[in-house]
Amino acid sequence: MNSLQSQYRLLMRQRLLVLGGGGAVGFAAVQFSVASGCHVSATCGSKSIDRVLAAGAEQAVDYSSKDIELAIKGKFDAVLDTIGAPETEILGLNFLKRGGHYMTLHGETAALADHYGLALGLPIATTVLLKKRMQTWYSYGIDYSYIYMRADAEGLEEIRRLSETGKLKIPVDKTFHMTQVREAHEAKDKRLIPGKVVLEFD
Incomplete structure (x- = not known):
């Protein structure tokens, strides 16, 4: 069993909330997570609800017309925030179990690297991340992380396999x-x- 398959095995039966599941990245995340055995819920726009449910999500909530905190029941093992706004960060943290994982696609790394350059921006971003990780762990008991894109042959092969079997449709x-x-x-x-x-x- 390769390392990617091992990660999928660890994710099986876990509850995942995808904030922004109707967008291109969020919709792909829903499909990957369903394929790995997660129980997936997602927030999305009203036009995306049917598509997200058809992809295997157990619940899709229209963020524009419902009180999300009332519409979504229970706590989650992990939250993937594809929006990265301050309000979605607070929302995601509140939905997590103690010991859960909050993952955002919109950490400060890129913005700080653009503003200060790589030599200074990356150390600053690392400091910001460490501060947030400490704050969320001590306040919520939650692991906070930025998600980075990393292309590799194993991941591309998994994308190909899921696409060919119809489990991934972009x-x-x-x-x-x-x-x-x-x-x-x-x-x-x-x-x-x-x-x-x-x-x-x-």
Whole structure:
């Protein structure tokens, strides 16, 4: 059994809440987590509820029209926050069991590295993370972490396998030819296309 399979075995039967499960990253996280055996709940917009439920989530709550804290029952082993706003951080921490894991895609690392440069920004980001980890552990008994992208052959192979078996489906809203890359960027920047954009080569 490889290390990725071992991680999946550890996740089996755990309760996971995905904040922002209707977005492209959140929707992928829902599918990966369901495939690994997690019991998944998610917050999303009203237009995404059916899609998130069809992907295997046990509950999908419209964040814009419901009191999320009343709509979602129980505590979770882990929360994945794909939004990263102060209010979603508080929400996620409140939904976790003591000893649970809060994971955010929007840590300060990138912003601090852009502002101060890598040499200074990364140490500052590390200090900020350590402070948050200490605060959340002593206040809530919760492990706080940033999630970083790391591409590797094993992970890509797992993505391929899940895609081929129909367990991972990434919705594409629009396809552009490679010569239309400027138009694709403008459409995304102006939020004319909510989902993923694909650039095609000849």
